[in-house]
Amino acid sequence: MRIGELSERTGTPRRLLRYYEEQGLINPDRCQNGYRTYDEGLVDRVMQIRGLLDAGLPTRLIKQILPCLDKPRVIHFSDATPEMLATLEQERDRMTERITCLTRNRDAIAEYLDVVRDNHSSDAATSTP
Amino acid sequence: MRIGELSERTGTPRRLLRYYEEQGLINPDRCQNGYRTYDEGLVDRVMQIRGLLDAGLPTRLIKQILPCLDKPRVIHFSDATPEMLATLEQERDRMTERITCLTRNRDAIAEYLDVVRDNHSSDAATSTP
DNA sequence: TCAAACCATCACATACATGTGAGGGTCAAT
DNA sequence: ATTGACCCTCACATGTATGTGATGGTTTGA
Numbered sequence: 001m002r003i004g005e006l007s008e009r010t011g012t013p014r015r016l017l018r019y020y021e022e023q024g025l026i027n028p029d030r031c032q033n034g035y036r037t038y039d040e041g042l043v044d045r046v047m048q049i050r051g052l053l054d055a056g057l058p059t060r061l062i063k064q065i066l067p068c069l070d071k072p073r074v075i076h077f078s079d080a081t082p083e084m085l086a087t088l089e090q091e092r093d094r095m096t097e098r099i100t101c102l103t104r105n106r107d108a109i110a111e112y113l114d115v116v117r118d119n120h121s122s123d124a125a126t127s128t129p
Numbered sequence: 130m131r132i133g134e135l136s137e138r139t140g141t142p143r144r145l146l147r148y149y150e151e152q153g154l155i156n157p158d159r160c161q162n163g164y165r166t167y168d169e170g171l172v173d174r175v176m177q178i179r180g181l182l183d184a185g186l187p188t189r190l191i192k193q194i195l196p197c198l199d200k201p202r203v204i205h206f207s208d209a210t211p212e213m214l215a216t217l218e219q220e221r222d223r224m225t226e227r228i229t230c231l232t233r234n235r236d237a238i239a240e241y242l243d244v245v246r247d248n249h250s251s252d253a254a255t256s257t258p
Numbered sequence: 259t260c261a262a263a264c265c266a267t268c269a270c271a272t273a274c275a276t277g278t279g280a281g282g283g284t285c286a287a288t
Numbered sequence: 289a290t291t292g293a294c295c296c297t298c299a300c301a302t303g304t305a306t307g308t309g310a311t312g313g314t315t316t317g318a
Contacts, residue, residue: 048230048234051226051227051230051234052230052231052234054185054226054227054230055184055185055227055230055231056183056184056185065234065238068237068238068241069234069237069238069241073241073244080245085242085245088238088241088242089242091238092235092238092239092242095231095234095235095238096235097180097183098180098183098184098231099228099231099232099235101177101180101181101183101184102181102184102224102227102228102231103228105177105180105181105194105198105224106221106224106225106228108197108198109194109197109198109217109220109221109224110221112197112198112202112217113214113217113218113221115202116209116214
């Protein structure tokens with residue numbers, strides 16, 4: 001598919017699809033006319049990229065971790081340098097921290113909402129006896 | 130405590146403590162000399178702010194949700210306008226999405242690391258018979 | 259009293275993801 | 289052949305969280 005379709009299917013501005021390419025996150029082929037050509041699998045990949053960006057990871061890191069997420073594994077283990085592995089471990093731990101923080105705060109919001117709702121419904125109950 | 134101590138205890142540059150104040154996330158008192166004065170509780174609060182920022186939430190939203198997270202609740206329920214509640218619900222859901230995305234990807238990284246480690250240890254085993 | 263170590267405000271700079279638009283090809287349908 | 293809807297590159301702009309430094313007041317200890 002071309003950039004317009006991918007853009008629509010992922011809800012991502014064309015500008016950003018080109019930007020992700022520039023950052024090395026995706027590698028579309030080109031037709032003779034120079035148009036980019038994306039294959040089906042990139043729909044999921046782009047959504048994944050957007051999710052990670054939204055969760056606070058910079059493109060630099062996303063680029064590093066993306067290849068490890070592919071199944072079946074295309075990365076040869078020999079590609080994994082010790083520094084790379086250290087980076088991945090570090091990033092795994094940071095993600096865990098983020099998850100913990102987000103979960104705690106989300107739960108607090110949810111609880112707050114529950115309390116407010118309860119309060120309002122009991123208001124309603126008492127005001128409509 | 131003054132800004133320097135808070136900065137050290139939270140690992141946050143002074144610049145950012147002033148920035149968070151400017152964005153309405155914290156409200157330090159002032160001494161006669163104009164120095165900011167933070168109380169103990171702000172250590173946790175600042176760490177919470179940093180965690181949320183790191184998880185991709187903008188200060189604008191953090192400012193909105195922070196007051197709901199305090200226990201005991203100081204917010205009067207009447208302060209919660211319908212728009213505010215809608216925002217909170219929306220944000221709660223977005224956080225859930227972030228958590229899902231982060232968890233999925235973190236688990237994939239962890240699994241990759243496990244596979245690589247296994248592979249390397251079996252390398253070692255076969256190369257040292 | 260002087261220096262060092264704080265604090266203040268202000269302003270300019272940077273990185274990153276993103277918006278926007280100009281100037282110009284390609285292609286399909288009329 | 290022309291129009292409209294695509295696509296291209298390039299470049300400049302914006303918002304947000306940061307870094308950095310200038311300029312100057314306050315406090316503390318030698």
